[in-house]
Amino acid sequence: MFSILNKKRSLQLVGVGMLALTLAACGEEQSSEEPTSTEQTEQSSTVTGEAEVSTRTVTDAMGNEVVIPTQPERVLATYLEDNLVALGIKPIAQWSVKDGASIQGYLQGELDGIPTIPHDLPFEAVQEVAPDLIIMDSATMVEGGKYEQYSKIAPTYVIGTEVNNDWRDELLRVGEVFDKKEEAQKVLGNYDTKAAEAKETIEKEVGNPSVAAVWLVGGKFFMVSEKLSSGAVMYGDLGLKVPDVVKEISASATGNWSEISLEKLVELDAEHLFLIDSDKESGSAALSEALWNSVPAVKAGNVYEFSPDESWLYTGAIANSQMIDNILKSLVK
Secondary structure, three states, X not given: OOEEOOOOOOOOOOHHHHHHHHHHHOOOOOOOOOOOOOXXXXXXXXXXXXXXXXXEXXXXXXXXXXXXXXXXXXXXXXXXXXXXXXXXXXXXXXXXXXXXXXXXXXXXXXXXXXXXXXXXXXXXXXXXXXXXXXXXXXXXXXXXXXXXXXXXXXXXXEEEOOOOOOHHHHHHHHHHHOOOHHHHHHHHHHHHHHHHHHHHHHHXXXXXXXXXXXXXXXXEEEEEOOOOHHHHHHHHHOOOEOOHHHXXXXXXXXOOEEEEOHHHHOOOOOOEEEEEEOOHHHOOHHHHOOOHHHOHHHHOOOEEEEOOOOHXXXXXXXXXXXXXXXXXXXXXX
16 A cells, blocks of 8 residues: 555555555556656567577667566566456565555455565565566666666666556556556456446435545554555546545655544544554454544444455555445445
């Protein structure tokens, strides 16, 4: 959830470690434009030992000309696993926090058995998994000379220059890298169709209710921004009403999720509240506070609780599709 939910995706969920990732990494400004920074040149071949490897040259978001394998087999692309899975590609490792204590639970049906790698991608750990292609989510991940270091390990392609890149644009760029542009467009088309149908169903059954998503982790509450992560799904794709408190918090937000006090939550003018509870194993003490029980949606009995293993803290075609399913189950009886 983070510039982990700042960049991308959102990040993750276990205690403060997760929180740091989350608040820093995953967000997205919405844009439906086709990627323009990737340029493909004529295919060529290089010889490595006795094996001839077909390659092509592409230009990434930072302007680097990257010679990549035409058919990469050992791909490392942390924070981009949702895009890989959507296109039928399995990475050689998946990002994690605290030695695998926190991973993208909602993707484990497809990533089960894939080893984890620390979210900050130590050079030694990257060398150990021996990728033949490294894809970085944003330029911030390769600052301070890191790009040159990663490039010595394997061809390194940077998807975007922003901390929070639009997930649609990212999916299309990943599709270009793997020569799967048509597949990427199909994934987007299917998602947009699903979102439009869900929006119509909600409007028909319950009108246009106001909703909000709140994350409880480490005894503190965080609210999703209006135009990032699950906020982009609720308010953008499904057109649900944005509460004034969400607008207020979003105006000064620096990542996907921003801390909000219980006193402020009491002012939350949302008819329905989606709660992502990362404190369940420790008792969720904050939910016993008198102020929590004074939140309008709580008093009305319109709170829907979800595990951090679900997709609310992330973003991507698969994550967003799961969110839509959960929103429909919650609002449409």
